[in-house]
Amino acid sequence: MEFETVIGLEVHVQLQTRSKMFCCCSADYASTPPNTHVCPVCLGMPGVLPVINQQAVEYTAMTALALNCTIAEYTRFDRKSYPYPDLMKGYQISQYEDPIGLNGWLAIEVDGRTRRAGITRVHLEEDTARLTHRSAPGEEAYSLVDVNRSGTPLMEVVGEPDLRSPEEARQYLIKLRSILRYLGVSTANMEEGSFRCDANISIRPEGCDELAAKVEVKNMNSFRAVYHALEYEEIRQRRAVEQGEDIFQETRGWVEEEGKTVSQRGKEYADDYRYFPEPDLPPLSLSADWVEEIKARLPELPEAKRDRFMTDYALPRYDASLLTGSREMADYFEVCLETGLPAGLALPARAKAVSNWLLGDFSRLLNATGTEISDSKVNPEQLCQLLDLMQKGTVTGPAAKQVWEEMFKTGRPAEEIIDRKGLSQITDTGEIEEAVDQAIAANKQAVADYNAGKETAVKFLVGQVMRATRGRANPQLATELLKKKLGEE
Amino acid sequence: MTTDHDQLTIHEAHRLLEERRFSSVELTRACLDRIRYLDERVGAVVTVTEELALRQAAEADKRIAAGDAGPLTGVPMLVKDNMCTRGVLTTCSSKMLESFVPPYNATVVDKLEEAGAVIIGKANMDEFAMGSSTEHSAFSPTHNPWDLSRVPGGSSGGSAAAVAAGEAIFALGSDTGGSIRQPAGFCSVTGLKPTYGRVSRYGLVAFASSLDQIGPLTQDVTDCALVMNAIAGHDNRDSTSAPIPVPDYTQCLNGDVKGLKIGIPKEYFVEGMQPEVEDTIRAAIGQLEKLGASIDWEVSLPHTRHALAVYYVIAPSEASANLARYDGTTYGFRYKDGESMWDTMEKTRQFGFGAEVKRRIMLGTYALSAGYYDAYYLKAQKVRTLIRREFDEAFEKFDVLVTPTSPTVPFTMGEKLDDPVQMYLSDVCTLPINIAGLPAISIPAGFADGLPIGMQIIAKPFAEETILRIAHAFQQATDWHEKRARI
Numbered sequence: 001m002e003f004e005t006v007i008g009l010e011v012h013v014q015l016q017t018r019s020k021m022f023c024c025c026s027a028d029y030a031s032t033p034p035n036t037h038v039c040p041v042c043l044g045m046p047g048v049l050p051v052i053n054q055q056a057v058e059y060t061a062m063t064a065l066a067l068n069c070t071i072a073e074y075t076r077f078d079r080k081s082y083p084y085p086d087l088m089k090g091y092q093i094s095q096y097e098d099p100i101g102l103n104g105w106l107a108i109e110v111d112g113r114t115r116r117a118g119i120t121r122v123h124l125e126e127d128t129a130r131l132t133h134r135s136a137p138g139e140e141a142y143s144l145v146d147v148n149r150s151g152t153p154l155m156e157v158v159g160e161p162d163l164r165s166p167e168e169a170r171q172y173l174i175k176l177r178s179i180l181r182y183l184g185v186s187t188a189n190m191e192e193g194s195f196r197c198d199a200n201i202s203i204r205p206e207g208c209d210e211l212a213a214k215v216e217v218k219n220m221n222s223f224r225a226v227y228h229a230l231e232y233e234e235i236r237q238r239r240a241v242e243q244g245e246d247i248f249q250e251t252r253g254w255v256e257e258e259g260k261t262v263s264q265r266g267k268e269y270a271d272d273y274r275y276f277p278e279p280d281l282p283p284l285s286l287s288a289d290w291v292e293e294i295k296a297r298l299p300e301l302p303e304a305k306r307d308r309f310m311t312d313y314a315l316p317r318y319d320a321s322l323l324t325g326s327r328e329m330a331d332y333f334e335v336c337l338e339t340g341l342p343a344g345l346a347l348p349a350r351a352k353a354v355s356n357w358l359l360g361d362f363s364r365l366l367n368a369t370g371t372e373i374s375d376s377k378v379n380p381e382q383l384c385q386l387l388d389l390m391q392k393g394t395v396t397g398p399a400a401k402q403v404w405e406e407m408f409k410t411g412r413p414a415e416e417i418i419d420r421k422g423l424s425q426i427t428d429t430g431e432i433e434e435a436v437d438q439a440i441a442a443n444k445q446a447v448a449d450y451n452a453g454k455e456t457a458v459k460f461l462v463g464q465v466m467r468a469t470r471g472r473a474n475p476q477l478a479t480e481l482l483k484k485k486l487g488e489e
Numbered sequence: 490m491t492t493d494h495d496q497l498t499i500h501e502a503h504r505l506l507e508e509r510r511f512s513s514v515e516l517t518r519a520c521l522d523r524i525r526y527l528d529e530r531v532g533a534v535v536t537v538t539e540e541l542a543l544r545q546a547a548e549a550d551k552r553i554a555a556g557d558a559g560p561l562t563g564v565p566m567l568v569k570d571n572m573c574t575r576g577v578l579t580t581c582s583s584k585m586l587e588s589f590v591p592p593y594n595a596t597v598v599d600k601l602e603e604a605g606a607v608i609i610g611k612a613n614m615d616e617f618a619m620g621s622s623t624e625h626s627a628f629s630p631t632h633n634p635w636d637l638s639r640v641p642g643g644s645s646g647g648s649a650a651a652v653a654a655g656e657a658i659f660a661l662g663s664d665t666g667g668s669i670r671q672p673a674g675f676c677s678v679t680g681l682k683p684t685y686g687r688v689s690r691y692g693l694v695a696f697a698s699s700l701d702q703i704g705p706l707t708q709d710v711t712d713c714a715l716v717m718n719a720i721a722g723h724d725n726r727d728s729t730s731a732p733i734p735v736p737d738y739t740q741c742l743n744g745d746v747k748g749l750k751i752g753i754p755k756e757y758f759v760e761g762m763q764p765e766v767e768d769t770i771r772a773a774i775g776q777l778e779k780l781g782a783s784i785d786w787e788v789s790l791p792h793t794r795h796a797l798a799v800y801y802v803i804a805p806s807e808a809s810a811n812l813a814r815y816d817g818t819t820y821g822f823r824y825k826d827g828e829s830m831w832d833t834m835e836k837t838r839q840f841g842f843g844a845e846v847k848r849r850i851m852l853g854t855y856a857l858s859a860g861y862y863d864a865y866y867l868k869a870q871k872v873r874t875l876i877r878r879e880f881d882e883a884f885e886k887f888d889v890l891v892t893p894t895s896p897t898v899p900f901t902m903g904e905k906l907d908d909p910v911q912m913y914l915s916d917v918c919t920l921p922i923n924i925a926g927l928p929a930i931s932i933p934a935g936f937a938d939g940l941p942i943g944m945q946i947i948a949k950p951f952a953e954e955t956i957l958r959i960a961h962a963f964q965q966a967t968d969w970h971e972k973r974a975r976i
Binding site for chain 2: 040
């Protein structure tokens with residue numbers, strides 16, 4: 001029997017507001033000592049009352065709009081009750097019946113195919129305190145509570161069970177993270193916990209419309225972990241079904257070190273959170289005018305930007321997608337174009353030249369050094385000067401790569417590095433001739449190949465010339481000279 | 490001391506302080522003495538803040554000397570023990586918070602301190618404001634100063650009894666289903682439950698958040714207006730407080746009730762009502778008629794009969810969440826010998842809460858549970874809307890509605906302790922007002938065999954001025970409010 005995998009993701013996103021969700025405490029919980037960003041409200045002391053953080057509501061509405069949701073005209077908060085020491089009031093203020101955003105979608109691309117994954121809802125709630133469990137051999141185990149995180153704003157994006165593979169799930173997360181970062185509403189960093197994903201996964205016979213018992217997978221701390229956990233779970237469930245076992249609804253945790261999921265608790269009985277409307281907060285009416293205002297303030301989102309890059313700069317889809325993967329990269333690219341360099345090229349040619357450099361050598365060094373583009377020492381103006389020098393023939397392509405390495409490391413201008421390192425292009429025939437003669441003398445085999453009709457041997461010899469001149473030789477001149485000399489022999 | 494201070498109202502005390510007939514420190518000492526002398530028998534005060542009070546009184550005397558005194562400056566008062574007072578025990582008369590000292594003030598406490606009032610202590614109450622007799626205090630019950638064998642009402646029984654006994658010149662109470670008005674009626678003092686949202690709830694330890702409201706317990710209506718001037722108004726820290734300007738409530742005390750339309754809803758003269766109470770209230774209404782108000786005796790509010798049921802779904806539901814935070818983790822009582830985290834949390838609640846509180850937590854937990862929510866909580870909210878609408882319609886025709894505050898005179902201690910439903914019925918005339926979020930006052934309207942009877946005057950939202958005007962006119966024409974308990 002052929003099986004189909006069904007995945008739905010629930011993502012919790014920490015919003016980048018200055019203050020907490022319901023009090024004035026700083027929402028920056030990570031960089032301060034435990035229990036220093038606290039007040040009676042987020043400590044859940046008797047008699048205190050919550051006050052809604054307007055910024056968090058705006059951020060949630062922005063996200064919901066970017067995810068093509070309908071914004072509720074009437075939205076309210078509810079109390080979700082459950083006892084746990086990280087929940088200071090014994091209930092969490094969340095949204096149950098009337099969330100801020102409903103019924104949206106997110107376009108994902110897998111294998112060159114674009115499709116829409118449904119978004120059930122986007123709602124706002126508060127985070128809990130952080131527990132640290134301590135135990136030492138021979139001592140009683142204990143837990144520490146850090147209330148700094150209690151009451152920081154948390155947005156939940158609940159997806160429909162529309163994803164059909166771990167790869168689709170990964171693409172969904174990449175896309176969602178990119179949108180959140182474009183909007184500037186969250187750092188959306190999974191490792192730091194500002195972007196947390198739980199996954200519901202089930203399998204069913206191909207062609208079946210009903211959903212089977214789902215397994216909730218938790219404890220995944222990176223996109224890779226989500227991918228591997230879902231892949232593991234997909235296979236586990238298929239094997240189980242093939243062996244005639246039943247899949248029952250349960251929560252399983254991903255154990256990174258062992259590369260498997262383990263059962264955490266069964267869901268024989270449903271959790272009862274006793275939701276009811278939060279009486280301390282009046283419902284919010286989000287007027288059409290307000291929503292329009294928020295909409296008008298939305299930045300250009302990744303897809304729109306990608307399409308525009310394709311139209312305005314005639315970039316291939318591949319380039320446009322990668323450049324618009326992060327807002328910083330896209331912005332950097334456009335600032336480069338504003339410099340008008342390299343001079344003398346038409347816009348599409350300039351755009352392609354800049355794109356090649358950004359996606360090639362620039363990205364390579366960013367990745368290798370773990371640098372964010374916003375922290376790069378080279379500004380767009382400097383980068384374009386290098387491209388311009390290359391275009392003008394001041395440096396060759398290979399020499400430019402050496403200059404670039406140095407620029408990336410030091411942030412010094414290209415011209416200065418070229419001067420200092422003597423990397424300007426050699427167009428003097430005499431100087432190149434010397435290197436050509438040496439190459440011919442030192443590579444008898446290549447010469448023989450060439451004479452035997454193997455044209456490509458010239459390339460090898462040009463490479464030798466370039467090496468001898470530290471990449472400074474004009475490659476065309478070198479090729480011409482080589483051919484001429486080889487013909488003479 | 491040149492005057493028998495326990496006869497003093499706020500406005501009299503203010504005048505005498507301004508005339509330097511005595512100082513605030515002297516007046517405060519006199520109240521503290523009276524607490525020392527009387528409270529062993531009354532049990533109205535759970536914490537006496539002598540040091541704080543004398544400091545505040547000395548400050549007040551400076552303000553008076555500087556000509557910077559407001560009407561409450563230097564006047565000794567009590568705060569119900571469910572309102573947070575910075576650095577002062579705030580126990581809710583519960584073992585759970587027996588040792589709880591908040592690091593913050595309730596907004597009303599801040600406002601009273603700004604006005605220069607002198608806080609002499611914290612008033613006894615039913616535990617977490619759940620009760621109608623103040624017998625559910627975890628520490629000791631409060632006795633009615635008019636007859637020490639009887640209850641003072643509740644849950645603000647300590648506040649009402651203290652004012653009636655002259656232990657304080659006024660007090661703050663809170664009212665979720667009648668907790669200001671019923672004890673005011675039982676103790677023959679004036680007690681106002683303002684419109685929901687009129688007074689900030691910040692720092693009021695929540696019982697039922699959509700019903701709770703803070704208000705004054707005073708000797709007369711003028712005092713009530715003066716306290717309202719100090720405590721009413723929007724508060725950024727309470728999103729349910731109304732951004733509506735606060736009038737000067739003393740301006741409406743002009744004695745003029747001519748032409749005011751008063752409705753008498755017949756459902757509030759319930760079956761089982763004590764005949765003396767009914768007679769007294771009818772006579773009091775007759776008095777209002779004599780003053781020029783027009784009375785309609787045939788008003789009907791049929792949904793009233795559902796109010797008690799609605800209340801006992803909504804209030805316990807909200808309470809079950811509000812009281813979830815008391816688990817011994819961060820503050821308050823903690824069971825010491827728990828075998829595990831869960832055992833400690835469970836035993837903390839088992840031993841920290843009294844029986845009535847646990848009863849209501851269980852009621853509310855049940856009503857909110859999956860499978861019961863629609864039948865209980867949701868249904869109750871729908872009926873709540875109907876009750877509200879019924880009042881809205883009534884107030885299209887009438888300026889105020891008048892009813893008894895409670896169906897009986899103060900009952901004897903222990904009488905209803907084993908019968909929760911009988912106890913709940915004591916609030917049958919006051920509960921609907923909280924459900925609709927309306928303002929209502931209880932004022933002394935007479936006595937039966939020396940036991941006080943209160944009259945309730947209800948108005949539409951934010952029409953406290955109309956209530957105060959009528960109540961004031963009534964007090965100008967009668968002297969029930971001037972009668973003092975002999976103790």
